[in-house]
Amino acid sequence: MELTVRQQKILAAVVELYIATGEPVGSKSLCETLDFNVSSATVRNEMSNLSDRGLLEQPHTSAGRVPTEKGYRVYIDRLMKRPGITGEEKRYIDSLILPSAYDPEKLLDGVAKVLASMTKFAAVSTTPSGESAVIRAVQLVQTSRRTAMVILMTSAGTMKSRVFHCDFDITPEILRVFFRMINEKLIGVPVASITPAYIQSLAASMGDMAIMISSALMAVAGAAQESMQSEVCLNGEINLLFYPEFGQEELRRIMDFLSRPSELCRLLSQPNNKVRVILGQESRRPELRDSSVIVSRYSIGSRDAGAIAIIGPMRMNYGRIISRVEYLSGSVGRMLTELMNME
Amino acid sequence: MELTVRQQKILAAVVELYIATGEPVGSKSLCETLDFNVSSATVRNEMSNLSDRGLLEQPHTSAGRVPTEKGYRVYIDRLMKRPGITGEEKRYIDSLILPSAYDPEKLLDGVAKVLASMTKFAAVSTTPSGESAVIRAVQLVQTSRRTAMVILMTSAGTMKSRVFHCDFDITPEILRVFFRMINEKLIGVPVASITPAYIQSLAASMGDMAIMISSALMAVAGAAQESMQSEVCLNGEINLLFYPEFGQEELRRIMDFLSRPSELCRLLSQPNNKVRVILGQESRRPELRDSSVIVSRYSIGSRDAGAIAIIGPMRMNYGRIISRVEYLSGSVGRMLTELMNME
DNA sequence: TTTAGCACTCAGTATGTAAGAGTGCTAACA
DNA sequence: TGTTAGCACTCTTACATACTGAGTGCTAAA
Known part of the structure; x- marks a missing residue:
């Protein structure tokens, strides 16, 4: 059976008063906040009814009433007024x-x-x-004699960077080669597929370069990993x-x-x-x-x-x-x- | 007057027992943990003495004793044994x-x-x-048609990046010019001196470029700001x-x-x-x-x-x-x- | 259908009592 | 002179009892 208009008003009033004060609300104090005149006894009857429906409950026999989860749910879904935001x-x-x-x-x-x-x-x-993103570009920037940074940009708009270290001096030449090889192989690849195994096989396919470039590739993998997690x-x-x-x-x-x-x-x-x-x-x-x-x-x-x-x-x-x-x-x-x- | 060896041992025992149990420690239970045999009455006398020196205190008259701040201090500075770490x-x-x-x-x-x-x-x-650091290098990397990233490296080893947006398409040409101008002016400059006012005057000194380069300079300033705060x-x-x-x-x-x-x-x-x-x-x-x-x-x-x-x-x-x-x-x-x- | 009245329930508070832990002090002891 | 046993005293904690007040549910009358 549906709630009467009066029951709705009473439920809303209980919820609002309880939210405001934190105290279980009794029939008498509730009467004063209602916009229609009934005695506390009437309100008590209605509250008892709402309790039977599982919308209100009493912490103990002689206490006022508190909304149940179901009571809040009804209030939120159907009774609540939503004040705009200025x-x-x-x-x-x-x-x-x-x-x-x-x-x-x-x-x-x-x-x-x-x-x-x-x-x-x-x-x-x-x-x-960025789980479903693909790699859009990988940039390489030298940061010191033997370190450089990879910057990974994905189709999700995220951008992650990672520093890597080499055992040899990095020249602009080397960086250019790295850049070409990495972008050639990785642009358009989903970040989710950049697993350690994938990186390994990728390095292997690069012949002589494999050892030199592996730390750069590891950095790319790390950045890709990071770009996925929100x-x-x-x-x-x-x-x-x-x-x-x-x-x-x-x-x-x-x-x-x-x-x-x-x-x-x-x-x-x-x-x-x-x-x-x-x-x-x-x-x-x-x-x-x-x-x-x-x-x-x-x-x-x-x-x-x-x-x-x-x-x-x-x-x-x-x-x-x-x-x-x-x-x-x-x-x-x-x-x-x-x-x-x-x- | 200095603490006797026995007093030191008792203080240490009180602190350790209290740390272990959280309960105020009484004379009787303390007796059992001491490595020499005295009666609880003797311990009581010593504890009373330690209380007079402000090293121990009682939560209330009929309770055991708890170390005071001063008691902990003495314990830490002079009595504590520090177990090594394996x-x-x-x-x-x-x-x-x-x-x-x-x-x-x-x-x-x-x-x-x-x-x-x-x-x-x-x-x-x-x-x-990185408060006292100076700028070591600034790198520029294009990230999309009208955006690029500045990467600021400082002498403190920190590295901060920031994206900036231009109202025109960024060409490699433009990026090269930006790179040259920025590095020429900023290498060796303390990050602490990169204030908005400084950036403004810097831009002003660049003549025609001022308007074009200002968003890049702002990004540098932002990165510099960030590199300073730990x-x-x-x-x-x-x-x-x-x-x-x-x-x-x-x-x-x-x-x-x-x-x-x-x-x-x-x-x-x-x-x-x-x-x-x-x-x-x-x-x-x-x-x-x-x-x-x-x-x-x-x-x-x-x-x-x-x-x-x-x-x-x-x-x-x-x-x-x-x-x-x-x-x-x-x-x-x-x-x-x-x-x-x-x- | 609403209301007034009343008996009932129960949390919260105050009060009293008893138990227990620990002290400080005193007097005896080594 | 330092140490110890004994004892009265203090104070917390726990538990039991009684009282108060808020709020209810029910009944009978309007």
């Missing part, structure tokens, strides 16, 4: 991240910082993934210490989870349009049993590229936070698209 | 950090990770500072959650301090030979009132370059930790010296 705020946000928009990694790191300080939760962002930027974990709903044990579990980039990445990887809210158990991760995660994936051009997210207690101002995460994700996408389409 | 351990440590020894930033980041996981405290490291790598803050001596309030203060790189840097900047232990109030920082910091600065060649450190509760196994920090700092210095003297 133009001024948008400009402010953009002004904070713009200075680091010249480099994807710096940008996403900056975004995590901004997000953490704006929301007072822990913030995560992932740099654009880095995870984490910020504001400290903020979580301020929420009384998280005890020591709780915090440890969450922090431990946050320190495992690969799992974090997996959690954020599910595609979503605009914003996704993952409430407690929905994450299927015991560590996040009492937390909620707000994720938004960003795109470069029209290609899904990475994610930004915040993690905090289930009791948070969803409307406010979602707007901000959504806006920030759009901004990041726009800036990166511009950065990579510069050519 | 060759096997040394090899293990080196094997963990060697893979990232190709890049100073990666290396120091790896060191912080290793240190945190070895000690179970929060670990910090700073990358080599980055702070932080790891294992989570570990601090596991020490019962840190309460919520405590933790917040420490974490907040850890999140301010500049102050952290300042704390670690005081030169020291080998290892320095900063106990609680000695740091003159209220945030670290109950923590202790073990710092060791590393050198590149013979020049002091950066620091590695751990931060934890005052109750820690100093001997063990100091050995490890010291060894790691030596390893880092050796690896970086090698990396930078490759030419």
Whole structure:
């Protein structure tokens, strides 16, 4: 059976009051915030009904009520009002991240910082993934008598560098030869296929040069490897210490989870349009049993590229936070698209 | 008046027992661990004496005793035995950090990770500072039709890159001109003097080229700026959650301090030979009132370059930790010296 | 369908008591 | 003179008991 309008209003009021105060809300105090006049007894009946449906629960018999996960879900999906975000705020946000928009990694790191300080939760962002990219160019630059740097550029717009060392003096001549051989063999090759074995066979195919060029090739392989992994930027974990709903044990579990980039990445990887809210158990991760995660994936051009997210207690101002995460994700996408389409 | 040998032994035993158990140590349990036979009453008298000298204190009248800051200081400076570190351990440590020894930033980041996981405290490291470095070379590499990358190499061995964008198509010709002009003007210039004003006047002096080259010069300035700051790598803050001596309030203060790189840097900047232990109030920082910091600065060649450190509760196994920090700092210095003297 | 009234439940707080650990002091001992 | 045994004293910790207040569910009347 569907919720009546009055029940919806009461559920929303409970959620909002609980978010605001952190105390279980009782029938009497709730009455005062409602925009229609009924007695506390009536409200009690309705609340009891909402409890039966699994939308509210009581910490103990004689306490007020608290939203359940399901209650939050209904609130977020159907009842919540989403306050817009003002133009001024948008400009402010953009002004904070713009200075680091010249480099994807710096940008996403900056975004995590901004997000953490704006929301007072822990913030995560992932740099654009380059798994399906191919090598666009490899540059070589001498850095000292016996060292040089390879700079790998990929179709995903990432750029990674690596220094290598030779046992002989590097001349411009040698560098030119290296450059020609490497680019000849590697342009258009997917970075994912640059395995140690591949590099070995490649070196072998170069005859006399094999030994000389191998350290350069190893450097290319290292850079390719690095270009594939999307880095995870984490910020504001400290903020979580301020929420009384998280005890020591709780915090440890969450922090431990946050320190495992690969799992974090997996959690954020599910595609979503605009914003996704993952409430407690929905994450299927015991560590996040009492937390909620707000994720938004960003795109470069029209290609899904990475994610930004915040993690905090289930009791948070969803409307406010979602707007901000959504806006920030759009901004990041726009800036990166511009950065990579510069050519 | 000096401490008698027996008093020294008792102080050391109290510190060690307290470090091991975390409980205030009483006269009776202490008796059992001493290597000479006296009654608990005698021990009580000596402990009372040590309390009068400010080396021990009681949480409350009827509790055992706990070392004071001064007590720890005496223990560390004069009583502590420092267990060596085995060759096997040394090899293990080196094997963990060697893979990232190709890049100073990666290396120091790896060191912080290793240190945190070895000690179970929060670990910090700073990358080599390049404040007094001069520009050794600037390389230019085209990265797309209208973008290129400047690579700045300094006498401190750091290498920073930055992408810049032009409003016109970049030809090899133009790049060659840029290269010549930039290197002509900038080689040997201290990075510290590359201010926006300096760059402006430099551009102005280039006549017709001024407008075209300005974005490249700005990129150089950005890279120079970045090469000066020593980055702070932080790891294992989570570990601090596991020490019962840190309460919520405590933790917040420490974490907040850890999140301010500049102050952290300042704390670690005081030169020291080998290892320095900063106990609680000695740091003159209220945030670290109950923590202790073990710092060791590393050198590149013979020049002091950066620091590695751990931060934890005052109750820690100093001997063990100091050995490890010291060894790691030596390893880092050796690896970086090698990396930078490759030419 | 709504409301007033009432009995009931339960967390939180205060109070009292008992146990236990450890001290300081005193007086006897080597 | 240094060392030890004994003892009274202090203070934390744990546990039991009683009280208070917020909030509920139910019933009966409007």
